Amino acid sequence: MGLFQPDTDIFCHRDALREDYQPDEIVGRDEELQQYIAALQPVINGDQPANVFLYGKAGVGKTACTRYLLSELKSDAVEYGVDLTTIRTNCEDLSTSYQVAIQLINDLRGSENRLKPTGYPRRQVNEWLWDELDSIGGTIIIVFDEVDHIEDDSILYQIPRARANGNLKEAKVGIIGISNDFKFRESLSSKVQSSLCEKELQFPAYNANELRTILRQRADTAFYEDVVPREVIAKCAAFGARDAGDARQSLDLLMEAGDIAVEQDADQVTEAHVDEARAALERSRIVDGVAGLTQQGHLVLYALVMLHEEGKTPTRARAIQDRYKIVCDRAAVDSLVPRRMRDHLNELAMLGIASRVERNKGEVGGRYYEYSLDTNPDLLLEALDETVDMVGVTESIRKRRS
Template sequence: MGVTLDTLDTVVLCWLPDVMVSMGLFQPDTDIFDRRDVLREDYQPEEIVGRDEELQQYISALQPVINGDQPANIFLYGKAGVGKTACTRYLLSELKTDAADYGIDLTTVRTNCEDLSTSYQVAIQLINKFRDPSDQLKPTGYPRRQVNEWLWEELDAIGGTIIIVFDEVDHIDDDSILYQIPRARANGNLEQSKVGIIGISNDFKFRESLSSKVQSSLCEKEVQFPAYNANELRDILRTRADIAFYDGVIPHEVIAKCAAFGAKDAGDARQSLDLLMEAGDVAVEQDADQVCEEHVDEARALLEQSRIIDGVAGLTQQGHLVLYALLMLYEEGETPVRARDVQNRYEIVCKRAATEPLVPRRMRDHLGELAMLGIATRIERNKGESGGRYYEYSLDTNPDLLLEALAETVDMVGVTDAIQTRLDGEI
């Protein structure tokens, strides 16, 4: 008797559950990771490692809250991954607990300014954080004065002491809100609330871009977070690894290698933790019993490729053209190079792409963005009175991966002899 489609369905349906029960497609990992999420960015450790001096400065700056006084305005700066946000979360959590013990009404609110470019947008987002979901403001369409009045009403309705954390505060182009909030009580806009600001920035030069009146208020207390050294990164990684992995899975040399890469690149704990997590993932994929140094090497190559692809994808077309101009100069052995020389090559690239070039100042902004992303390096030179101070730029990324990520730009602009030589070498 032949098997019909109906009977075949019946056979499969009867057979499949038995197979799935004994041999599931997905099974929990029992060899490498115990608590993988401990290595993620949003994990808040119970203790902060490698930041004793910065924590002490930070605690001193927050002390007025416990005294029942107007909170100080605090500005934190340092590169990404050096503990600014982690320390802020940790201390504000401790502060709220201690404040409650002393009968102090403390409210903390955090807003990330990455996608906000104006004080107006920041004020709207703050108001919506305080309001019920059914009473949210639209992004635009209100007079600025009215928005400010609503903000003061919301803050005063909360009462007590309020600390507002502006993460990535350097994305705000105008600094009016950074001036108005710290002075709101003195200007009679607030009566029931005492408000303080904590500004967090990855840009060391952001402070210089603020008006003098904002500097004196926002930067009342400053804490600088330097890059982690290899020893500090080893301590951080070991503390997390002891929780994230099963016993005996992460040998000392793996921790040391991940820390060394992180210290060499930027002193970035986030980068080192990502590398350790990726190395664990590689070990899981290879069904290994332990994470080894070879897994770290493979993980680093995978992360580098992902970082470049994501970084280049996030650039504008002009950013792609600036990067391609710098890549050309690198391949020709002309780097490190001054911005004015990048500008010359960039204008040629724009002409080939039938695109109007940016003025030098805007082109330098794109070079700065490449440096901030870790795709390029920016080195400050000081030639004294005769030569003055200036920056030189070079690549800090695998050029083969860059060419792959810039494939559309390469097709549009064309190649130089040096670029063609590299492309021929890939074939």
């Protein structure tokens, strides 16, 4: 008998819990789906597509709903004789409109005549893009996922206006912009807001009931019958709702609990497996987050951990700056100016290691942010031990505790 054998007790289709799995039906997003369908309706009528802007936290169904509805739309377009093409571009590594245009041209051309990342006049690149879109013709929907990574928004204005400006003759192009950043819309120029945000949909965080529905749907496909009891679904959903209303987080938790059940040769996934899975995922998240920090990021984190252990958080950035300078002196490293130090604090908040809360004390006190640790300090100290211990802070904190 070989080392590897098919799982016949727990998982029957584990991939159903993955982010890229597309269920046959979207659950927990009825209201948003109805609004989205209405926004896409002009396409099936053969009219110019509306430009749609979706925003909400990660893991709340924006991309899943988009994939699902565009698949349905393409199917219906065939039935009603509408010539429809959809293009999806992830903007995570694209910071300029120029880069986005190059990426779109290369996506449209396929492997032939691909452009280099740089070296062409902007006007020429735009003309190539219009030529490629017109050569496809018909109705074209371009999905810009993580659209907030584009720092200059000219392409978000040019594409929706291309037909009116005479740049496109054969193609009717619409944009779907997807963003996790609630404030991205405010950063757009007014002319881009009026075009990109023609139809605007906000996806709120899932509540526990919605997460239970999603998890049950996926579990029925991913696991064998009677392997995942109701209380396990409820616990995974409760954790997800409490943390961020993030379906992705709840699904990852359920998958990790299933993996632990397989490891332990169990007949069912239990609540104890969920607890073990949560601890394992949290440890992994923290280790990965800390490992990805720069030396200065570690020093800022050390300063925040020290203040937390002394009971001095939440606190303002200037108090953290004072402690950070002391840590830098111990490490024989030059400290950063306050603005750069705050950039590292904000990175910690983005990683979920710290939290950042805005305070408003009115005309006298003004507006400012308070920072605090948002992670199990023991796990953080373990992760910091795995980095180069430049200042011996972890040891000094443990001595203070004992």
